[in-house]
Amino acid sequence: MIPSSTFHDRVHGLLAGTAVGDGLGAPFEGRPVVPATALTQWSFSTQRLDHTDDTVMTLVLAEHLSHQGVINQAVLASDFAVAWHHEPLRGYGAGAAQVLASVLGGVSWREAAVSVFSGGSWGNGAAMRVAPVAAVSRSPLEAAHLGRLSAEVTHAHEHGLHGAALQAAAAHLALHSDLSAPLDAAAFLDRLHPVVPSRIWHEKLLEIRALLARQADAEEAAAVLGNDISALGSVPLAVFAFLARGETPEAAFRFAIGGGGDTDTIAAMTGALVGARHGHSELPVSWTTRMEAAEQIKEIATRLVAAPVGT
Ligand code: RVK
Ligand code: MG
Ligand code: MG
Numbered sequence: 001m002i003p004s005s006t007f008h009d010r011v012h013g014l015l016a017g018t019a020v021g022d023g024l025g026a027p028f029e030g031r032p033v034v035p036a037t038a039l040t041q042w043s044f045s046t047q048r049l050d051h052t053d054d055t056v057m058t059l060v061l062a063e064h065l066s067h068q069g070v071i072n073q074a075v076l077a078s079d080f081a082v083a084w085h086h087e088p089l090r091g092y093g094a095g096a097a098q099v100l101a102s103v104l105g106g107v108s109w110r111e112a113a114v115s116v117f118s119g120g121s122w123g124n125g126a127a128m129r130v131a132p133v134a135a136v137s138r139s140p141l142e143a144a145h146l147g148r149l150s151a152e153v154t155h156a157h158e159h160g161l162h163g164a165a166l167q168a169a170a171a172h173l174a175l176h177s178d179l180s181a182p183l184d185a186a187a188f189l190d191r192l193h194p195v196v197p198s199r200i201w202h203e204k205l206l207e208i209r210a211l212l213a214r215q216a217d218a219e220e221a222a223a224v225l226g227n228d229i230s231a232l233g234s235v236p237l238a239v240f241a242f243l244a245r246g247e248t249p250e251a252a253f254r255f256a257i258g259g260g261g262d263t264d265t266i267a268a269m270t271g272a273l274v275g276a277r278h279g280h281s282e283l284p285v286s287w288t289t290r291m292e293a294a295e296q297i298k299e300i301a302t303r304l305v306a307a308p309v310g311t
Pocket of ligand 3: 029262263264265266
């Protein structure tokens, strides 16, 4: 059992890690390669870490969960839509914006989510925001279930849903991991297998094991696992960055961004896992003090830890 003050710090870390990864990675989003010197320069800058849709939606979900510890899909869809309408220029994906505009216009989320693209979105937008479910779940499977419920309101494609389930379960495992022992990557991956009943996702988990065994660098990992805006092509890299470098928070963020591609989102997802394991107090202060929404994140974390679990 984790002491409540530590649990609070770790939930705070989960939210702050998302925002730090998002803000640090955002200037490099879409670049195939991120030069180490550019990343070092940006990491030492004192400029504010402005966040994007990844953090906005994560905080909306955290706030939603803090009310009753459960997901009401119609209300959640509306909460996302209101946040998008308030700040449409936070870098939302085109499909996500279309779904949220429809919801705001009175279309049911179920209809809106399947109407976008062919069979719904497989983007990583549901995975990037899902980590707060870890705070109100009692097992990785329950986190994955809540993750899928939260994902469905915008991402109807199976890969969008699987990505959210995997990241949710990983966040649960990170939040409840034993800090007195080194992270056991093999055991962590064993527990992720059952949450994604899909051959192609299981192959990704096997690739993560192989990359860990040969101590692959960020460039090689991105080439093998992907680093794009799809759930399938980004969630595995985020989990890999956590398993490969997660014991040193700063290195994990740099690794996640160093793989290039969808850097804000990959670093946001890795950041959620790193923050959940180590807590807000162990994230680099030079970065957490630069967060645009530092105060809001602190307040939401306090409300989220007070939410009922598993009701
Ligand atoms: C911009 C064809 C599809 C597809 C399908 C493509 C922000 C589209 C965040 C779509 C994240 C894009 C990211 C993203 C999160 C998805 N057929 N193409 N079935 N499903 N796509 O729009 O919230 O950065 O090109 O649902 O998942 O930082 O626009 O948004 O990086 O993937 O966007 O999917 O995106 P969306 P999202
Ligand atoms: Mg973004
Ligand atoms: Mg992104």
